Structure formats: C-alpha cells, structure tokens
Amino acid sequence: MSRFVLEALFIGAKEGVKLSFCTLLVFSLLSGRERLPLKRSVIAGLLVVFLASFLLLTLPVTFEMREIIVRMIGYVFGIFFFLSIGALFHESGTDIIGPFRSVGGKRVLQIPILLVLTIGYFAPDMAGSALFIADLASMAQAPMPVFLASGLGFVLFIAGTAALGRKVQPVFPRLFGLPQVLLTLALIKLLAGGIRGFAELTLIPAVQAGLMKLVHDVIHQTFVMILVPDHPVLSTTTWNFVGFLFRETAGLWLSLILLVTPLVLFVIKHFREPLRYPGSIDRPSQRRMFIRSIRDQRLLKSLPVLFFLAVIIMTWFSQQDAPGVSLYLPDPKPVAADGDALNIPIQSPTEDLRDGAIHKFSLLIRDEQVRLLIMKKPDGTLTACLDACEICPPDGYGQSREHVVCLYCKTPIPFDTVGKPGGCNPIPLPTVVTDKEVRLTMKDISEKWVLVKSGASKTTVK
Amino acid sequence: MKSIAARIYAFLRSAALTVWLVGLFLFYYLSMAVWSNEAFGMYIVHLSSNNLFRGFYLLFLSNVVLRLIERLQRLWSTRAQFILQLPLLVGLLLFLPALFLSLNMRKTLRTPPVGMGDIITVPHGTEKYQIQSVEPALKKRSLRNEGAAVFDYEPGLMLLDPQGRTYRVGAFPPSPVGSTYMHVLTFGIGPGVELKKGREVVFRGYIALQLTPFGNVDVFDNSDLPYKFYLSIIPNSTIRKGKESANTYDLEKPRYNVTVVKEEQTILNGETDSSIRIDENLTLSFFTPSDWVIVEVVQDRFLPWFVLSICLICVGIVPFLFSMVMSKLRAK
Structure with a gap:
C-alpha cells in the first residue's frame, strides 16, 4: 500500500471516528420524541457539511482559502471551549442566562442555533481534510485508490464507532450534560483537528501559538505602558530580568494557566456548591441517599472536565522540544546574483527547499554579507525573507520544532507567520516562485537591507 | 424608584455580568485574532479611542470594583484572610481604573534625535529642559568581538530646567521630571560632518x-x-x-x-x-x-498608580493562593 493511500485511509478513518462520536454525544443530549426536531437539525447540518465538502473539491482553492479554513478550526475550538466554560459556570450555580431563559427554551431559536453550530463545528475539518486528500490524490500516480481509501476509512469507522457507541451511549447522559458535551467537542477538536495528515494530527501547536501570542502581546503592552524601551538599549541585567517573560517556556506556562484556570475554578466551585434537600425528604436515611446521589452525579459530571485537564497538561509540553535541545542553525550557502536577478533553485543535489527546514543563503552587497532565509510554510508556499528582523540586531534565526526563533531575543515565530512583516518576524522579500526556482531581485534585497542596517525599518514598529 | 436602583445595583454587581463581559471580550479577541494578527493591540487602541469599547470597559470596571469591595467587606470578619488577600484585590481595584485613565489621559512626545544643548519642550505645556550632557551607551575606546552586545551601558542624559535644577534621565525606569516622566528610547552617534565645495563650506554640523x-x-x-x-x-x-x-x-x-x-x-x-x-x-x-538620543516624554498622572497596581498584583498572588488553600483546609 502506498504512503498516499495509507494516509488517505487514516484521514478518512479519523474524520469518521470524529463525526460519529460527536454525533452520538450530541444525540445523547437530544433523546426523547420532543427533541426530534433538534436531531433533524443536526442531521441537516451534517448534510450541508458533506455537500459543501464535495463542492469545495470542484472549486479552485487558493492558499488564502486554505489559510482561512485552518484558522476557522482554531476559531471553532475557541468558541466551543468558551461556550463550555460559560455552561459549566451556569450549571454550577452562576445564573448567566437570567432573563433570556424563556427565550432560550424556544424551538424556533434552538433549531437554527443547532444547525449553525453543527455546520460551524464540522465544516472546517471536513473541508480541510477533503482538500488534503485531493492534494494526496494529485501527488499519487493513481488518484482513485486515494479517494477510495479515504471513503472506505470514513465509512468503516463511522459504522464501527456507531456500533460501539450504541453500547456505551446509555452511559453518556450520566457523564455528559450540555457543558460536558461542549467541552468534549472542544477537546476532540483540539486533539484531532489537524488537517495535514500524519504531519499534523492535533491543533495543540496552533492553540499554543495563539495563546502565547496573547500572552506576549499582554506583556508587550504592559511594558509599553510602563515605558520600557526596546531591549538593545536596556542593560543586560535588566533585559535578563524582563526578558524572562518573553521566553518560550514562560509563554507556554502562562498560556497553560490561561487555558486550565477556568476549568479548575469550575471543578472547585462544582464540589463546593452547597447541597439543598427538597422539602419532601424528611427522613435522615433518605437525606443521606440524596446527598450521595448528588455527590456521585457531581463526580461523574466532573470526569469529562478532569479528563480534559489531564489530557491538556500531559500533551502541552510534549509538543515542544526537550529542554536543552539546540536550535537548527544551517550555515548560509553563498549565492551570486546575475545582474539584478537572484535565482535560487528549489531542488539541487544537496538540498530541497521544500523539506520544511530553514535554508540560509549569503550574498555580498557593497562588500557586506547579507543573509537570506527561505522555508516552506505549513500552507505549502515557499517564502523568502532577510535573516534579520525589524527590531533586533541582525543575528538571524534558528529553527525549533514549531517555530523559527530570533537568535538575539529568543522570540519564537510560528512557521505560518513567517513571510508576514512586523515585530520580530523575519523581514519578507518580494518573491516569485516558479516550478524550478525562487526568484528575487537584488534591488529589493538591497533596499530592505539598508533599512535594517539604518534602523529605519524600526519606525514601522514604533 | 428605589427598586429600580436596587435592580441596577444588583445587575452591576452580578457574577453573570462578569461572565458575559469576559465572554464578550473573548469572542471579540478570538474573532479578531482569526482575521487580524494584532487583536490585543487593536483592543488597546480601541480602548483609548472608541466610545463603544470605553462603555463596555467602564461597565466591566464598575462590575469588578463592586464585586471586589463586597469581597473585601465579607473578608473583614476573618482578619488573616483579609490581610492575605488585600494586596491582590487592591491591586486589581487600582489596575482597572489606572489602565483606563492612563490610556485615555496620557500625552506622549517622542523627540527627534537630540543632543547636548538641545531643548526638550513638554507636550501641551510650557516646561522646557535643556540637555546638559548625554551619557553615551558606548565606550569611547573599545575592543569588540563578534558576539558583543550592541551597547556597553544604558544611555542617559542630564537635563537642566530654567530654575537651575538638574535631572538625570536613563533608559529604565523612567525618571520624574517636572510634571512628566522621561526616559531614553534609543541612542546613536552623530558624525561631525563638513562638506566643502572648493573653499566654500556647504554644510558643517552633526x-x-x-x-x-x-x-x-x-x-x-x-x-x-x-x-x-x-x-x-x-x-x-x-x-x-x-x-x-x-x-x-x-x-x-x-x-x-x-x-x-x-x-x-x-x-x-x-x-x-x-x-x-x-x-x-x-x-x-x-x-x-x-x-544623540531619542527621548520619550510622557505626561501621565496615573502612571504611578498603574505601576503600583502591577506591583501589588505580582506581590499579592502568592498570599492570595495561600489564603484560598488555608480557607479550604479550615472548612474541612
């Protein structure tokens, strides 16, 4: 079996398991005849998702559209995570619906909301996976086995999970209320929301990058407010002190705290909530039984939350490089321009620019060595930048597992933002990529380099 | 009338309002972060320029202030807990208004590159300061190798006001100078240049x-x-x-x-x-x-409160957590 077919089978199976498990989970909330219209709403949403995914395969899809799909997956995770937290706090005694309670119970509102949530939840994953399978098919010599394998994986695992799920579904109502269902849906999205086959199974790196960006921005804004200047001006001691907060480890810990704190608060609140007996229970033995049943119920309803917490804490740091592992720092290869044109071959006997690693090149401009950086981004595009940023001295970048890292200030830059200007990102260069080479002009390189060296590029930051 | 006021007060101090406002901020942040890269920076800009954002912030501010005051009142009966939680809660009480006032009232000037003898005029004011000297960030004679830091020292300058008082201004922390805070943003070298056409001096200066x-x-x-x-x-x-x-x-x-x-x-x-x-x-x-140096001049009466609030929050986190654990253990 070719690698492409195997990968397609895996993606089909993953999407099948996700879809059937999530549907079973939602249906466990919607049992009973009176909730049949809501079930139909979910099914209608799934049909829309299938149709949209097939339709997408017939359309020309740009890299920007792919980028939007990837961002939408992270967005949907965030929405479901925050909805689940709101619902958890509502369930544990903080009435957050208040006067909207009567409106929220109406079918006329519930049906469209459920339809939108179903489409919003499944559409980005299905669309992303469908596009990835189409990519695999185009790379394979025979596309049909790839499509068949993904379809087979999808159908078989839907059937398998549905059959298995029927046996365990009776347990679901004891474990999952609305908040727990929302949280589990968010967890499934986090753990299986990757749409790049074997290369990216989970959304964790993307969520980490998003949260670390928030932490970084909050710290940066605080520093701006308390008038901390750019770090080259600070003494080493001061920078070592304040720069600690910009390090990747600090960002990871702070983002983890941001993610788990509301859930920990919920668990504490959930178990500390006072027990109230119904007025009809007056015998002590009945009271004890009532208390026990409530405690059991609380424990069971906390299990999905505790499971979420355990999974997040276990996987959070495993995604990162082990401490002490050095950055990948390739030596720059000298290149020479042909007049104003600088053409760098995509594939040569010694390297392939599409291998996901950073590639550095050096050239001389007015007797000064200028370094370039070329890498393939997660969206498949090749991007070329100066090996320098707008803020720091031009020490350049190294590569960690999920980031390129500024060698001067150690700021991690997610791969998908390389090629975008601003902050500590490598300064992008106008590039034409053909099937054989990356084409740059000396004029562009020279202009940008002069700006870096003169510090004029910093004015855009300020 | 009294019942309407009571209902407004109950609404303003409710936990539900906190949850909704935090949820609203997260929804805004998430949406902005997906479609634009600088979601938080944009929020800060909106907070100092957009009335809708200011309105929601003030609602959040009043909600949190009322809830914090109530919490402090509740804690008063158990003095140990009150003392342990006080720094963090007071820090939060100060932080939210100080941030808002600082963002909205701050006046900032970034001077062009200035050197010895130049005058710095405070924004929207009449205060003027003359630069007496610039403390360079680089040694005049130095031996440098490949990995050397950009600068040897934090740069600074000495200012002189019309009354003859002197002020030393460094890079960090900012120094109080008159009604302002000043600090050096960056440092540079201005070559002394003379351009001569024949015997005629076309330009001479730094x-x-x-x-x-x-x-x-x-x-x-x-x-x-x-x-x-x-x-x-x-x-x-x-x-x-x-x-x-x-x-x-x-x-x-x-x-x-x-x-x-x-x-x-x-x-x-x-x-x-x-x-x-x-x-x-x-x-x-x-x-x-x-x-030469570029100096940032800031008129902000709330900056000390903002800094104090951050210090209190940082100092208060550990005793707050300690107090929470203690109260839990005591309850058991």
Missing part, C-alpha cells in the same frame, strides 16, 4: 545617523548637492590572536566606510577617519562625533 551596531549603514544627503552619502563605522584596527579576532573602535575619531551615490550610480567607495575627496571640487571631512 548628523544623527543610526550607525550602531557597528557596521550599520545609514544615509544622508544635502539639498544643495546631487549626492547620497552612505556611512558605516568600521574598526580602526583589528587584533588577531590565533583564530580569535577583535576590533578596536575609537569613537573620538571613528573610521568610516563611505559610499557616495549620484543618480543611482556609485561614484566613490572608500574608508577614512578624517576626509575624503568626492570629486575635483567637493570634499567630505569628519570631526569628532556627538552622541
């Missing part, structure tokens, strides 16, 4: 250029001349010992790499520490450079 870290190229021109002058500081000499090498720099008499461009054509590239002839008529000479 030009603030970004020539650090050494090797940086910066450019200047003169409106009377059709040339662009690209300058960078190069080592006065290089010392080699085995495989190691280090460069010496004399900032009293730096050595420059000079490139002169006329109509996109390089007409001269050379090195000098004194003067260089550009064409038959024109000479570029250098004299001892001067140091």
